[in-house]
Amino acid sequence: MIRKLNLLILMLAASLLLNGCWDSQELNSLSIVSATSIDRSEDEWVISFQVVIPQSIATQTGGGAGGSQSPITIFSTRGKTIREAMQNANLEAPRALFFAHNSVLIINEQVVRNEGVRQILDFFLRPVESRETMSVLLTKDKASNLLEVLIPLEKITGNAIQRVITQGQENLSQVKNIKLIDFASMVANPYKSAMAPELRVSGNQAEQSNLDALKSTRNQAVLKLGDLGVFRGDKLVGWMNRKESRGVAWLSNSVKNLIIVTPCSDREASRLSSYRVIQSSTQVDPKMVNGSVNMMIHIQTVGALDETSCTMDLTNPDVISKLEDTIAEQIKDEVLAAWKSMKDLNVDVVGFMDMIHRKYPAASKHLTNSERPLQELELKLNVKVTVEHTNMINKPFSNLIEPNK
Numbered sequence: 001m002i003r004k005l006n007l008l009i010l011m012l013a014a015s016l017l018l019n020g021c022w023d024s025q026e027l028n029s030l031s032i033v034s035a036t037s038i039d040r041s042e043d044e045w046v047i048s049f050q051v052v053i054p055q056s057i058a059t060q061t062g063g064g065a066g067g068s069q070s071p072i073t074i075f076s077t078r079g080k081t082i083r084e085a086m087q088n089a090n091l092e093a094p095r096a097l098f099f100a101h102n103s104v105l106i107i108n109e110q111v112v113r114n115e116g117v118r119q120i121l122d123f124f125l126r127p128v129e130s131r132e133t134m135s136v137l138l139t140k141d142k143a144s145n146l147l148e149v150l151i152p153l154e155k156i157t158g159n160a161i162q163r164v165i166t167q168g169q170e171n172l173s174q175v176k177n178i179k180l181i182d183f184a185s186m187v188a189n190p191y192k193s194a195m196a197p198e199l200r201v202s203g204n205q206a207e208q209s210n211l212d213a214l215k216s217t218r219n220q221a222v223l224k225l226g227d228l229g230v231f232r233g234d235k236l237v238g239w240m241n242r243k244e245s246r247g248v249a250w251l252s253n254s255v256k257n258l259i260i261v262t263p264c265s266d267r268e269a270s271r272l273s274s275y276r277v278i279q280s281s282t283q284v285d286p287k288m289v290n291g292s293v294n295m296m297i298h299i300q301t302v303g304a305l306d307e308t309s310c311t312m313d314l315t316n317p318d319v320i321s322k323l324e325d326t327i328a329e330q331i332k333d334e335v336l337a338a339w340k341s342m343k344d345l346n347v348d349v350v351g352f353m354d355m356i357h358r359k360y361p362a363a364s365k366h367l368t369n370s371e372r373p374l375q376e377l378e379l380k381l382n383v384k385v386t387v388e389h390t391n392m393i394n395k396p397f398s399n400l401i402e403p404n405k
């Protein structure tokens with residue numbers, strides 16, 4: 001009896017330990033998708049896939065620059081639903097699509113304006129192999145065109161796009177890498193509007209899609225980050241330009257590294273200085289004042305003077321103080337531009353309503369019933385700028401050329 005019981009336990013244990021490969025797939029039977037785009041045409045979803053050609057990547061890596069085969073291939077499928085379009089890929093793709101390495105999702109502007117993103121998010125959040133960390137981008141052009149652009153420095157365009165976004169976020173701050181899961185959270189949040197950056201092709205896209213582009217020393221076209229798309233609910237309602245996007249970054253406390261260019265004075269508007277933000281902090285505090293909600297914004301930055309064509313004495317504290325005031329005015333200008341755009345578009349990409357909801361629920365309820373709640377808020381802005389140092393020299397080189405000024 002004991003032997004039979006042990007045998008049964010052994011069989012159960014073996015059945016638990018030996019089932020790990022029941023859904024395994026051979027690598028040579030898969031098409032590895034690195035980027036996906038979504039367009040609409042004739043009331044159908046048009047899904048395009050950028051698929052990596054492994055043998056081409058291996059050949060170019062081992063043999064140096066150039067190659068007779070493109071490192072990627074693009075193909076598109078159509079369907080009444082996104083799932084049907086994906087399923088139709090089996091009619092032309094020789095291998096099963098594998099989405100675990102899909103790093104970028106690009107959506108056409110007309111799709112997010114007219115159809116919204118709820119169906120797209122519903123689909124991409126369901127599959128087990130889909131990555132919730134892939135970057136979401138918008139484009140004003142046909143989305144599949146962006147997948148065709150070849151980039152010599154990075155064989156796989158999908159990886160290059162994600163690197164561009166990451167660098168833009170770290171070095172420019174006005175661009176934010178919006179991951180799929182974060183984008184879905186923003187869309188689902190009733191107290192905050194969603195946003196996503198624009199990706200565009202600058203130059204001759206057709207020339208840069210040719211294999212000869214990988215052998216040329218000069219790119220015919222490049223992929224560039226552009227405006228910031230803003231949503232109301234799950235639909236795109238407008239774009240914010242670069243200045244307004246920087247204002248959103250200041251308000252959202254997401255400025256890490258940023259260059260602020262300021263003129264020397266009103267009389268010397270063509271002479272400029274570059275101030276590099278080293279450290280920045282933004283605090284937003286809702287305050288009830290006479291029955292209305294004021295958003296108290298406190299921005300503090302510490303940075304360095306990286307460049308100047310001005311003739312001024314940087315050892316004089318009064319000169320530094322005046323420079324700090326000029327930079328502070330520039331930051332205020334960007335913040336107020338963003339605030340005006342938010343009110344005009346009636347979108348809350350910063351999350352002011354979320355902050356008010358947590359601190360003043362009754363006021364939040366009143367504002368939620370308003371058609372344009374941001375119009376009922378007042379912004380109180382305080383900016384403090386510190387020039388920590390002027391790098392290796394404390395006198396502008398212009399002083400040597402024009403010592404009498």
